[in-house]
Amino acid sequence: MSAAPGIAVLAGGVGGSRFVRGLLHGLRAEWPAAAGSPEEGMPGSGTAASVTVIANTGDDLWLAGLRVCPDLDSIMYALGGANDEERGWGRRGESERVSAELTAYGVGWPWFTLGDLDLGTHIARSSWLRDGLPLSEATARLCARWNPGVTLLPATDDEAETLVTVADEAGGTRQLHFEEWWVRHRAALPALAFTQNNVERARPAPGVLEAIAEADVVLFAPSNPVVSIGTILGIPGIADAVRQTAAPVVGISPIIGGAVVRGMADACLSAIGVETSAVAVGAHYGARGLPSAGLLGAGLPGAGLLGADLPGAGLLDGWLVDSTDAAAAESAAGGPLAGIRTLARPLWFHTVEETAAIAADALALAARSRP
Amino acid sequence: MSAAPGIAVLAGGVGGSRFVRGLLHGLRAEWPAAAGSPEEGMPGSGTAASVTVIANTGDDLWLAGLRVCPDLDSIMYALGGANDEERGWGRRGESERVSAELTAYGVGWPWFTLGDLDLGTHIARSSWLRDGLPLSEATARLCARWNPGVTLLPATDDEAETLVTVADEAGGTRQLHFEEWWVRHRAALPALAFTQNNVERARPAPGVLEAIAEADVVLFAPSNPVVSIGTILGIPGIADAVRQTAAPVVGISPIIGGAVVRGMADACLSAIGVETSAVAVGAHYGARGLPSAGLLGAGLPGAGLLGADLPGAGLLDGWLVDSTDAAAAESAAGGPLAGIRTLARPLWFHTVEETAAIAADALALAARSRP
Numbered sequence: 001m002s003a004a005p006g007i008a009v010l011a012g013g014v015g016g017s018r019f020v021r022g023l024l025h026g027l028r029a030e031w032p033a034a035a036g037s038p039e040e041g042m043p044g045s046g047t048a049a050s051v052t053v054i055a056n057t058g059d060d061l062w063l064a065g066l067r068v069c070p071d072l073d074s075i076m077y078a079l080g081g082a083n084d085e086e087r088g089w090g091r092r093g094e095s096e097r098v099s100a101e102l103t104a105y106g107v108g109w110p111w112f113t114l115g116d117l118d119l120g121t122h123i124a125r126s127s128w129l130r131d132g133l134p135l136s137e138a139t140a141r142l143c144a145r146w147n148p149g150v151t152l153l154p155a156t157d158d159e160a161e162t163l164v165t166v167a168d169e170a171g172g173t174r175q176l177h178f179e180e181w182w183v184r185h186r187a188a189l190p191a192l193a194f195t196q197n198n199v200e201r202a203r204p205a206p207g208v209l210e211a212i213a214e215a216d217v218v219l220f221a222p223s224n225p226v227v228s229i230g231t232i233l234g235i236p237g238i239a240d241a242v243r244q245t246a247a248p249v250v251g252i253s254p255i256i257g258g259a260v261v262r263g264m265a266d267a268c269l270s271a272i273g274v275e276t277s278a279v280a281v282g283a284h285y286g287a288r289g290l291p292s293a294g295l296l297g298a299g300l301p302g303a304g305l306l307g308a309d310l311p312g313a314g315l316l317d318g319w320l321v322d323s324t325d326a327a328a329a330e331s332a333a334g335g336p337l338a339g340i341r342t343l344a345r346p347l348w349f350h351t352v353e354e355t356a357a358i359a360a361d362a363l364a365l366a367a368r369s370r371p
Numbered sequence: 372m373s374a375a376p377g378i379a380v381l382a383g384g385v386g387g388s389r390f391v392r393g394l395l396h397g398l399r400a401e402w403p404a405a406a407g408s409p410e411e412g413m414p415g416s417g418t419a420a421s422v423t424v425i426a427n428t429g430d431d432l433w434l435a436g437l438r439v440c441p442d443l444d445s446i447m448y449a450l451g452g453a454n455d456e457e458r459g460w461g462r463r464g465e466s467e468r469v470s471a472e473l474t475a476y477g478v479g480w481p482w483f484t485l486g487d488l489d490l491g492t493h494i495a496r497s498s499w500l501r502d503g504l505p506l507s508e509a510t511a512r513l514c515a516r517w518n519p520g521v522t523l524l525p526a527t528d529d530e531a532e533t534l535v536t537v538a539d540e541a542g543g544t545r546q547l548h549f550e551e552w553w554v555r556h557r558a559a560l561p562a563l564a565f566t567q568n569n570v571e572r573a574r575p576a577p578g579v580l581e582a583i584a585e586a587d588v589v590l591f592a593p594s595n596p597v598v599s600i601g602t603i604l605g606i607p608g609i610a611d612a613v614r615q616t617a618a619p620v621v622g623i624s625p626i627i628g629g630a631v632v633r634g635m636a637d638a639c640l641s642a643i644g645v646e647t648s649a650v651a652v653g654a655h656y657g658a659r660g661l662p663s664a665g666l667l668g669a670g671l672p673g674a675g676l677l678g679a680d681l682p683g684a685g686l687l688d689g690w691l692v693d694s695t696d697a698a699a700a701e702s703a704a705g706g707p708l709a710g711i712r713t714l715a716r717p718l719w720f721h722t723v724e725e726t727a728a729i730a731a732d733a734l735a736l737a738a739r740s741r742p
Binding site: 064065066095097098100101102104105106107108116117119120121123124126127128130131141142145 | 435436437466468469471472473475476478479487488490491492494495497498499501502512513516
């Protein structure tokens, strides 16, 4: 790429934001902001490259009458330098006075604490949503304060929340909101299925399809393949845009040597019958141009059932795996990963420099993986 | 009264809550809770008497997507022992972290700070209102935590906010919400009129008319006669209930020797053409049984225009004035205060004991003022 690239990243919250921060760090060095440009010397990206982050909104929920968007906020805070580095989520210097009040009134979820500073974001967003603004515009207004250095888009302006089906005591099943399963039960209740509620009526937020179509590179962050990347791809039209873009599409594996890098993605993968391995997840995304078992989501029986039709989904040109998975990826190149160019390198990242190096390799892989 | 009385009090926020606290203090001594009753030894009223407070809701507003009810909350906090005694309003130990966030996002009114603890109340209430609960039920749920020792009722479950008409720069007029006029402009913009927005569609909250009809005594707290007591009486049906109750109706003057006890009631009185004097305010409420100039509010031309038809409103049996106003009240007994039994005593109150003595005299005046 001779000019500064346009990059579209599909991302979940904590892992996604750390990946994008590394990506921006590398882009600043490689393609610094032009002298005299608004980005020069400013907080934010400080790069001539343009990055659009398409964030998972499946974790979003109405809680205590407020719209909470965990992944959008994690990305916004982390890129805006306002996140709590130690805890890994939420705002730095957070307190929880309001939450204690809500618990005293029996409002909200006592196990899902909303920090005071964070509540400011939820109240502002909810106020704008009640005024009729779509989530994407509310997000833009919030980002105007934090200057994350990327265009941060929700996958959809519509409410398509992820529900988890689990066994109930009576021998049947019940559904609970993803956040209840994830935070309250720490993903320990065996998940029987994930459903995107009302996804058949959801549309990509303005700018999402354009960002994918016009990008020079499309990246899948090393986020949860089921409930982060999967829910983004589940919004009708987004998977098609990924399949049809002229840009190379490269994913970064969230699985290293059979274990998840962070979070509890294994509990999600097993629910949809995908092995917790870099090869299996790469194969789950599937090679572009190869026959697809079906469109993700829209209009099919089982619409909204995550994972039901992702195998053979035909999404990837390149797949970045950890060095420990190099042999497996190579041996799968003629089988499950056929048609996907793989590259192996250390994927553990602790520092922003390490993450920047991973992102740089993902971009290099993309350059060699043009469809 | 041989049995513990049932008392209905029409009240605004800060002054109303201080008055009712004194009233309860006296009732506890006079009619202690029966042994074995739920009130015995509990926080709350601790009295066998039953008190219903009908609170002004004209100050209520939607702010940052949250329903804020200043008077209801002032009463609830003060009677529940959670109020800030020094400041006179809001919660004790309050902080303002969330408000600073909202200001940074440009949401809400920077001059109308919502405390963090107070926000817990607004979020809980708004959440219940969004779920479809009427304000009266949301208020009951909030009070279940604070145990104010009274039945606290909003005058109405409907939104009938007080608007203030002021001159604009172009030589015309404009309307602003009462709280903007009161808090932001400190009532310094000359008020041309007060309007209860949509009051013609408002109905008394469940229990309001019953409390007035079934009370042994009805009291008007020494609250703002225009924008606190006036707005309660402006809800269609409430003034009629006051006129028709078998109980004596006694008001406590908020004016002492031509000055307001607290707040800026004089700015409100002058807007509706009522002199700032105990006699004028008593005459404004009017004597029960005397010809009334018209029903308050509902269905008349100028409906919702506060003060437009209050003169001769026929509401009072008794009127408690300050000692400094004794002579004026006496000389007005054949004129403006004809038909109203007056009693003069010191009305300045600083301690709860002083307030209790005032309330006791109001009850004594009621006993001598049976209609």
